Amino acid sequence: MAIQWSGLGPELLLRLDRESDRPLRSQLETGLRDAIRDGRLPAGERLPSSRELARELGVSRGLVQECYGQLLSEGYLDSRVGSATRVAPRAYPAAQAQPPRPARAAPSPRLVADFRSGVPDLASFPRGDWVWATREACREVATADLDYGDPRGSGALREVVAGYLRRVRAAAADQRDIIICTGFAQGLNLVLRVLNQLGVERVAFEDPGYGDIEASTSVRSAGLASAQAVHVPVDDLGVDVAALEASGARAVVVTPAHQSPTGVVLAAQRRHALVEWASRHDAFIVEDDYDSEFRYDREPVGVLQGIAPDRVFTLGTVSKSLAPTVRLGWVIAPPALAGAVAEAKTVSDRGSSGLDQLALAALLTSGRYDRHLRRMRATYARRRTVLIEALGRHAPGVRLTGLAAGFHAVAHLPGSAEEEAVVAEARRRSVGLYGMRPFRASRGDAPPQLVLGFGLVNERAIEAGIAAVADLLR
Ligand SMILES: Cc1ncc(COP(=O)(O)O)c(C=O)c1O
Numbered sequence: 001m002a003i004q005w006s007g008l009g010p011e012l013l014l015r016l017d018r019e020s021d022r023p024l025r026s027q028l029e030t031g032l033r034d035a036i037r038d039g040r041l042p043a044g045e046r047l048p049s050s051r052e053l054a055r056e057l058g059v060s061r062g063l064v065q066e067c068y069g070q071l072l073s074e075g076y077l078d079s080r081v082g083s084a085t086r087v088a089p090r091a092y093p094a095a096q097a098q099p100p101r102p103a104r105a106a107p108s109p110r111l112v113a114d115f116r117s118g119v120p121d122l123a124s125f126p127r128g129d130w131v132w133a134t135r136e137a138c139r140e141v142a143t144a145d146l147d148y149g150d151p152r153g154s155g156a157l158r159e160v161v162a163g164y165l166r167r168v169r170a171a172a173a174d175q176r177d178i179i180i181c182t183g184f185a186q187g188l189n190l191v192l193r194v195l196n197q198l199g200v201e202r203v204a205f206e207d208p209g210y211g212d213i214e215a216s217t218s219v220r221s222a223g224l225a226s227a228q229a230v231h232v233p234v235d236d237l238g239v240d241v242a243a244l245e246a247s248g249a250r251a252v253v254v255t256p257a258h259q260s261p262t263g264v265v266l267a268a269q270r271r272h273a274l275v276e277w278a279s280r281h282d283a284f285i286v287e288d289d290y291d292s293e294f295r296y297d298r299e300p301v302g303v304l305q306g307i308a309p310d311r312v313f314t315l316g317t318v319s320k321s322l323a324p325t326v327r328l329g330w331v332i333a334p335p336a337l338a339g340a341v342a343e344a345k346t347v348s349d350r351g352s353s354g355l356d357q358l359a360l361a362a363l364l365t366s367g368r369y370d371r372h373l374r375r376m377r378a379t380y381a382r383r384r385t386v387l388i389e390a391l392g393r394h395a396p397g398v399r400l401t402g403l404a405a406g407f408h409a410v411a412h413l414p415g416s417a418e419e420e421a422v423v424a425e426a427r428r429r430s431v432g433l434y435g436m437r438p439f440r441a442s443r444g445d446a447p448p449q450l451v452l453g454f455g456l457v458n459e460r461a462i463e464a465g466i467a468a469v470a471d472l473l474r
Helices: 024-037 050-057 061-073 127-140 155-169 183-197 211-221 241-247 268-280 335-349 354-366 368-394 419-428 459-473
Strands: 002-005 012-015 077-079 085-087 178-181 202-207 228-235 251-254 284-288 312-317 329-332 399-401 408-412 449-453
Touching (some): 012 024, 024 061, 050 061, 061 077, 127 354, 127 368, 155 178, 155 312, 178 183, 183 211, 183 284, 183 312, 183 335, 202 241, 228 241, 241 268, 268 284, 419 449, 419 459
Parallel strands (some): 202 228
Antiparallel strands (some): 002 012, 312 329
């Protein structure tokens, strides 16, 4: 319900939405506070009595009194015995003296098709399931579990995740060695901190992968002041283990299930070579189990952690399976190092949101998570087919690789093409294309390639987008 409150001075529109989950009191309080802050209710303005306002709004007088009381205590309102409640003189100077807000980033022009990679189909986020799961979590949570908990995360979620990863990823997962964290980004930071404590000085990253700057930043932000990020090439079989051996690194961050961004699946011989390298050098593998949820040609291979649990940290996230905004992921640590990762998590933030963890546990145990993945696998498989066909029709010379899993592929442009020029011209035509160059650490001669994501483009947009830039790709 919206009322036009016009009984005094300037008119004020106050909206109370009775269908909303937000309590009426909070809606009224926010409405008044905002009106004072932005000057619609100027300093000195008289407010209606609580009785009048309650009648106009059709709420209890007590609710209005509570609301006025709160705004009085916050300094927005002023009240003297025997006189009306008014907006405080120079109401809320802090609000008026606020520094100018940073200009909002200009909205990006609407694209016919945005082939950005790394982001799932946000429109398919299972909102209904998440609402159901958060309600379940709120209803079921024990009062004691609203306290700071085990920094490793909710026991219920760790148990469920361990079972899930044993079943789906052939992980040697025990809930005691799982630390729930805020997605892969935090998981990597925690693991790098622990490696720092172990004296690891050189950490290798795949190239292409994070690029030079991002890899160095992640190493430095984990406190590895004297440490160095080095890069090892990825070829058609995955990370080059001979180059890793030569690099002198004692840890490597890899994406075996679907290399980011080339899309190569780590070959069986490389998997074994990598594990042997780690044992020989007392080294560690940080396995980013990237895109393992979506595999099209056959069942995904299990995690490396399953064959070398003492040498591998496996990191997972729901950023691709649900949405990045959920900010939940996990680390399976080698048993001897799980305590150190938990310690790093404590120092970092004392644990991730317990309620969100319980919601995720409810999604997993109810089967809703699996159902969502099945639906998304079918969606991405259709998009993948449309992409292959659209390129085949409009730009048959362009080879696509990395299609075994996930929701991105690599398009190999003719040698004469200029990657950056193609990207810029496509943008002028309102198509978001993305080159491989930002993912490369080595800036030497590299063949022109595009990383084509199909998380954010539906089938129609794929067809329209490829048609619009076909002449650039040929
Ligand atoms: C290689 C790689 N792994 C994992 C992730 C997921 O990170 P997070 O879980 O922090 O969202 C990303 C995000 O884009 C990524 O590029």
